[in-house]
Amino acid sequence: MSLVETQTPRPVTGRGDAVVRLENVSKQYGSGSNALLALDRISLTVRQGEFVCLLGASGCGKSTLLSLVAGLDKITGGTLDIGGRHVSLMFQEAALFPWLSVAGNVELPLRLQGVGKAERRKRAEELLEIVRLSGFGHKRPHELSGGMRQRVALARALAQNADILLMDEPFGALDAMTRDILHDELERIWREQKLTVLFVTHNVREAVRLGDRVILLSSRPGKVIEDYPITHERPRRIDSPEVSGQAAEITDRLRAEVARHAN
Amino acid sequence: MPIKYPSARAGLDGVSGETATPRTPAKVGVNPEGSEVSGLDALELGPQTDRGTLGRRIWRNTWPKLMAIAIVVLLWQIVVWSKWKPDYVLPGPGTVFGDLGDVLKTGDFWDGVLLTLRRAVTGFGLAVLIGTVVGAAVSRFAPLRAAIGSLITGLQTMPSIMWFPLAILLFQISESAIMFVVIIGAAPSVANGLISGIDYVPRTWLRVGQVLGMKGFAKYRHLILPASLPSFISGLKQGWAFSWRSLMAGELLVIVPGALSIGVRMQQARDLSDSSLVICYIIVVLVIGIFIDVLFNAADNALRKRWGLTGS
Numbered sequence: 001m002s003l004v005e006t007q008t009p010r011p012v013t014g015r016g017d018a019v020v021r022l023e024n025v026s027k028q029y030g031s032g033s034n035a036l037l038a039l040d041r042i043s044l045t046v047r048q049g050e051f052v053c054l055l056g057a058s059g060c061g062k063s064t065l066l067s068l069v070a071g072l073d074k075i076t077g078g079t080l081d082i083g084g085r086h087v088s089l090m091f092q093e094a095a096l097f098p099w100l101s102v103a104g105n106v107e108l109p110l111r112l113q114g115v116g117k118a119e120r121r122k123r124a125e126e127l128l129e130i131v132r133l134s135g136f137g138h139k140r141p142h143e144l145s146g147g148m149r150q151r152v153a154l155a156r157a158l159a160q161n162a163d164i165l166l167m168d169e170p171f172g173a174l175d176a177m178t179r180d181i182l183h184d185e186l187e188r189i190w191r192e193q194k195l196t197v198l199f200v201t202h203n204v205r206e207a208v209r210l211g212d213r214v215i216l217l218s219s220r221p222g223k224v225i226e227d228y229p230i231t232h233e234r235p236r237r238i239d240s241p242e243v244s245g246q247a248a249e250i251t252d253r254l255r256a257e258v259a260r261h262a263n
Numbered sequence: 264m265p266i267k268y269p270s271a272r273a274g275l276d277g278v279s280g281e282t283a284t285p286r287t288p289a290k291v292g293v294n295p296e297g298s299e300v301s302g303l304d305a306l307e308l309g310p311q312t313d314r315g316t317l318g319r320r321i322w323r324n325t326w327p328k329l330m331a332i333a334i335v336v337l338l339w340q341i342v343v344w345s346k347w348k349p350d351y352v353l354p355g356p357g358t359v360f361g362d363l364g365d366v367l368k369t370g371d372f373w374d375g376v377l378l379t380l381r382r383a384v385t386g387f388g389l390a391v392l393i394g395t396v397v398g399a400a401v402s403r404f405a406p407l408r409a410a411i412g413s414l415i416t417g418l419q420t421m422p423s424i425m426w427f428p429l430a431i432l433l434f435q436i437s438e439s440a441i442m443f444v445v446i447i448g449a450a451p452s453v454a455n456g457l458i459s460g461i462d463y464v465p466r467t468w469l470r471v472g473q474v475l476g477m478k479g480f481a482k483y484r485h486l487i488l489p490a491s492l493p494s495f496i497s498g499l500k501q502g503w504a505f506s507w508r509s510l511m512a513g514e515l516l517v518i519v520p521g522a523l524s525i526g527v528r529m530q531q532a533r534d535l536s537d538s539s540l541v542i543c544y545i546i547v548v549l550v551i552g553i554f555i556d557v558l559f560n561a562a563d564n565a566l567r568k569r570w571g572l573t574g575s
Binding site for chain 1: 465467468470471473474475476477481485486489490492569570571572
């Protein structure tokens with residue numbers, strides 16, 4: 001992201017406008033007889049302020065889809081339109097840089113955008129407060145727990161001030177208790193910061209717990225097989241009967257899909 | 264050591280900020296004021312380990328070394344007592360340490376040490392400069408790597424003493440001849456350290472760089488160079504070892520008139536058949552080598568600690 005790019009006026013979007021639009025997007029790796037079709041004609045729209053969960057068994061190309069939206073990889077068919085919006089991406093690993101302090105990591109995106117030192121420091125402090133880690137700025141990443149590191153990664157993603165937050169199984173490596181806490185946090189931050197989130201997971205309950213919509217992908221090649229609207233009132237609990245009930249329904253559908261492939 | 268951990272439920276409440284639960288930061292790692300992290304997170308941070316006072320730590324590290332030295336000196340004394348060689352060829356530790364004490368008192372000796380160290384620092388400094396430039400260039404341009412990548416590793420295995428005949432022909436008996444060999448001995452290690460550091464930057468970090476939109480110079484400045492630092496430091500350490508060895512060989516072979524370096528003094532002692540003095544200089548060279556190695560290790564350890572690469 002060059003300085004020039006960040007200074008171009010952003011598209012003005014109100015809540016409800018489509019911010020990510022995929023039409024018949026395909027992704028093929030290699031060519032000829034070695035070709036592997038990872039994604040097959042995916043159509044999907046994410047609206048401003050929406051929390052969309054992409055759910056599927058391993059190998060369904062969920063992560064590939066995020067890489068495409070993030071612009072880390074190129075589509076081989078269809079159209080992908082994010083209207084020139086900025087995206088940030090969070091991974092399963094916090095992937096913080098050990099040579100920087102916690103605050104330094106959060107400041108890095110701002111530094112790359114050419115934000116001045118005082119302004120950067122102030123902003124990083126605010127972001128750490130948002131993820132409830134104020135007072136930890138001077139620490140080194142390795143001094144934090146796994147859950148705290150993921151909070152820092154979230155703060156770093158927020159520092160990019162992107163229009164769309166892409167999350168690739170961000171809580172996949174955490175224990176259930178920590179994950180539960182971070183679900184609450186993410187839901188709160190999403191609401192307060194009015195984020196648009198595209199969240200990839202293979203955990204059905206997590207998807208139902210967090211999403212406005214859960215989009216179920218089939219495996220090899222990845223294809224949208226169902227789009228579940230989740231209407232339960234927020235804040236939700238992962239162990240509430242509503243969430244469990246709907247998760248069970250989606251799990252059955254997912255199982256049928258996995259079984260189809262096993263044969 | 265009994266540690267009172269806050270309950271898991273306390274963590275949930277603390278983080279969601281609904282109920283204020285009294286926290287017990289007594290012995291639980293770091294817990295700055297105003298943070299909302301407790302419970303599981305605090306538990307994972309672990310207690311600070313008590314590593315004893317500084318004096319005790321130093322003693323714990325020192326006594327095995329003193330013991331090792333004592334054993335070596337004892338073995339040496341036993342060989343001398345056995346009359347395997349006459350005293351004037353292999354003097355005992357008493358004689359040598361006596362002579363060493365006398366030598367250390369002379370200003371001449373320290374001038375020699377200073378001269379040798381100045382050569383070492385200059386040669387090593389130039390080697391670092393050249394090695395870094397070459398290493399960066401090789402890792403940046405694929406054709407260059409294909410061309411001289413394996414040559415660099417080859418140079419590393421080349422015994423430095425093999426360069427002296429050529430160096431003397433090129434530069435005559437001069438400081439330049441010594442510098443030439445010192446640099447050619449050390450630069451490949453420095454270059455290789457940097458190259459492997461750059462090659463093995465973890466993929467996840469590279470992806471983060473991509474997501475943050477790092478390109479060109481910014482990518483090197485903020486990602487590649489800091490990430491390759493540990494490997495670069497081990498390259499420096501190895502480079503130093505090679506340059507020190509080359510320098511010692513150089514000082515014995517290339518005797519520049521008027522420059523009474525450690526090597527020259529040792530050579531003079533040999534010419535006078537003064538075994539005791541020869542051993543003195545061996546000890547001096549060894550001690551300097553160990554001292555510099557300790558400095559490199561300290562830098563390496565500090566970095567590892569900072570990055571959390573040690574087993575906590």
